[in-house]
Amino acid sequence: MSDQAKTPEDSKAEARSEFGQSTRRTFLSRLGMASLLASAARITPAFAQPPEKMKIPSSDSKDAIPVSLHVNGKKYDLRLDPRTTLLDCLREHLHLTGSKKGCDHGQCGACTVHINGQRQLSCLSFAALHEGDEITTIEGIGQPERMHPMQASFVKCDAYQCGYCTSGQIMSAVALLKEPCGPEDAEVKEFMSGNICRCGAYQNIVAAIQNVRQGGKTG
């Protein structure tokens, strides 16, 4: 299904990007690095913005339209095929690959980002609908050298296994801190039900969130 949703322009963009020269090995290492970034381990350097040397690909589709986006405090003037989802724009055009594509149908939560402070699904929206919105991705939440307390708590509580869902989990967890969620674990589970973890790290995810909500030391 993800192939279906991917436009030819996206594929070209991917081919042009440095990250796009995919072999199985580079894909896996990329995946591993992205997971570490998402969980903010102190191993690899991270970036809230794409590195300067990385060119932001424009769509050469005849239908491309100008789109201005504010992401992690920075403005981007882009030309995008109107079909480009916000998720594909973040990943393929802005190289902010912390947000993950899981189901691509709004069912798994791996693509969760903040739009004007509220958590939303970036796979279920077109980038062109977000002009004027303030978009925050996991890269804008914290960095390895200055982690958000929620990221630190996920590390401390071992709230992940493969890490693929982790950035979405953390984006939801950070948003949850300002939502009308009751104090009990059951209420946290209900508020987090839009983020699926196939490794089943749910108990530790709840623990990590409660740890932050209860003002515990986050290591």
Add this chain to the structure above:
Amino acid sequence: MKTFQITRPKDNPQATAAAGKSKTAQQGADIRFIAGGTTLIDLMKLNVEQPQNLVDVNRLPIDKVEATPDGGLMIGATVRNSELAWHPLVRKNYTVLSEAILSGATVQIRNMATTAGNLLQRTRCVYFRDTAMPCNKREPGSGCGAINGFNRNLAILGTSEECIATNPSDMNVAMAALEATVHVRGPKGERSIPIGDFHVLPGNTPQRETVLEPGDLITHVTLPPPAPGNRSLYLKLRDRMSYEFALASAAVVITAANGKMTRARIALGGVGTKPWRSTEAEGELTDQPATEATFRKAADAALRGAKPQSQNGFKVELAKRCLMHALKLATQPA
């Protein structure tokens, strides 16, 4: 996904004019309004919907919740589900609406989905969502894969030989019990549609789900003032505790005094091809004592016309028990 253009109208008349050129406002529309996109973009990715033009209504001034002079509520079309569910006036006066919305989807989706979008939410019938399958709703005349197919979660009320697709919305069920009115601005002006007349039964035209015509922009929904002393709630039964569509649900708004119910508004979800208001059940409850025997009579009345399919016969009794339990909760001493 087929490509499309995006139109950004500056006001409601421009939006109506832009969408008025569409051949239909129903399944397969070539021009679609888009707000949260949680249903439409999903269906576009599946090629179930292939609009050539999207009219972005997110910047239109139809995004407020306001008290009306008569003590009711006006809800803008693009008010997000989260905002509506947690709005103090909704929490206070329309508990059933808040509970219904919060029982559906997830926080992320409720932060995107809108009031009007939820009114127009499409069925989750797997045959509708898969273009390789026959579906009279998606492709009139192609047949119904669900009848004699996978129909465990499909409708038992309001069905036809052509279609048994369930209306999946929770919000709509509460709106039906609250007797909401849908306000539309169309090419010929403004009009108001009672929620019960807004959705239509599938009959032999299941591709038509509402009375909307090309260019009809839902601008807002109004709720009448809350019935004095009423208690309302939404009870939803499903295969798992969260993030799942209803197998059966009940929205009840009950006014009771001295153990007798003086007013009842009842709607069922998960079992109908449209949000299922049951005036039959209401008739069995009004001026009757709040007892299990009364509740059973009402439940039997509500499901009297049920036509179960090969896999969903269990829904008949499930929906009855759902309604009975909701009535019990709404009438027991506080």
